[in-house]
Amino acid sequence: MKDWLLQLQKVSKIFGGIHALSEVSCTVPRGEIVGIIGPNGAGKTTLFNVITGAYLADSGNVLLDDQFVTNWAPYRIVRSGIARTFQNIRLFPSMTVWEHLLVAQQHSGSIFRRLLPTAWADPAACERAEEVLDFFDLTAVRDREARSLPYGIQRRVEMARAVTMKPKLLLLDEPVAGMNQEEAENIRQLMLRLRETGLAILLIEHDMNFVMNLCSYLYVLDFGILIAEGSPTEVRNNPVVLDAYLGQDADA
Ligand SMILES: Nc1ncnc2c1ncn2[C@@H]1O[C@H](COP(=O)(O)OP(=O)(O)OP(=O)(O)O)[C@@H](O)[C@H]1O
Ligand SMILES: [Mg+2]
Structure with a gap:
């Protein structure tokens, strides 16, 4: 069995009438870089906020190192080994x-x-x-x-x-947004070096090309629903993803 560091089991978050996350399940293996992609408002940042205890999940579980950490206070989450950056x-x-x-x-x-x-x-x-x-x-x-x-x-x-x-797990919310190519490449290199130290990274990113060379696995969110997952190549060629998110630019 694979050695999961982080596991989300059917996590849901509702704001008023908006289902920001609907039964989202995903995993981050130890020492790997996993990506979350999806259009604006898909629920990506909300997922980070639930993992870090900034928002309370309405249902579902978050496990770190096989320990239930669902809805723990943010300081306890940090102490247990999850750190983040903000959008x-x-x-x-x-x-x-x-x-x-x-x-x-x-x-x-x-x-x-x-x-x-x-x-x-x-x-x-x-x-x-x-x-x-x-x-x-x-x-x-x-x-x-x-x-x-x-x-x-x-x-x-x-x-x-x-x-x-x-941390054991680093959550990065669009770390290269607004950067030029050289700055983004600098961040990419840093992420690869961090992975070499054994750190696992969960990365939110819009740019498909950026995640392609970095992530071992990708999850795709759309309107709070996980619509696809797989290797970057699988996701890039998934018709559901092409329709819902990437459009014709996917091959750009
Ligand atoms: N604190 C909040 N109160 C009410 N609605 C919220 C709150 N936080 C997020 N939402 C709503 O939840 C949905 C998901 O938002 P979220 O910020 O998670 O999307 P995102 O995928 O990170 O988008 P972006 O790519 O624009 O950063 C949106 O409809 C947003 O308006
Ligand atoms: Mg966001």
């Missing part, structure tokens, strides 16, 4: 890159400790932050405030912040 950048504008990496390691501290990251940082946290700065090639901008950084680097800082927490 819209959520950095603290006046905090430096270094401070972001220290704060990320303080999931449970008091608000004062979180506000004064440099005052309390312990050597292990500093060591981890240095390691991640180096991995993400951010050492040169270590003391820059987030707001002073170009968009592409801000996205890299967000990813670095999530990785600092030493």
Whole structure:
């Protein structure tokens, strides 16, 4: 049997009359990169919000490492090994890159400790932050405030912040949206290197070409329903997907 790190079993989420997720089941094997694609409003971000405890599932189960983590509080989800980035950048504008990496390691501290990251940082946290700065090639901008950084680097800082927490599973919500080709390739390389370290990644992405070379498996959501799954090649050639989502551009 395959060694699943994350399993979703028939997860549903309803907002008023909108079925944002209808009995969605999917899995992420240990150490692999799995993609979720689908048009705007398909329910992709909602899926991340349910996994991370930001939204409560109306039904279904989320399992991490064979443990039920359904509707756990977000801080418990982080502690259990899931970290994420957001579709819209959520950095603290006046905090430096270094401070972001220290704060990320303080999931449970008091608000004062979180506000004064440099005052309390312990050597292990500093060591981890240095390691991640180096991995993400951010050492040169270590003391820059987030707001002073170009968009592409801000996205890299967000990813670095999530990785600092030493997750088993990283959730990336459109990490290359708005990036030029060179920046996107940079992120792709980082993801491949992260996978080499044993990290599993669940990736939301619109660009079929980007996921083709990266993901071992793809799920396709449309109106909250899982309409297809398989290898990138299978999904790319699936008529249901072509009709519902990719259209003629799939071969572009
Ligand atoms: N907090 C919320 N309250 C009400 N409706 C919501 C909420 N969050 C999401 N929705 C609705 O759920 C549906 C799925 O939204 P979601 O953001 O998950 O889509 P998505 O696939 O991430 O789309 P995009 O590609 O545009 O980011 C949409 O109809 C959206 O309007
Ligand atoms: Mg989204």
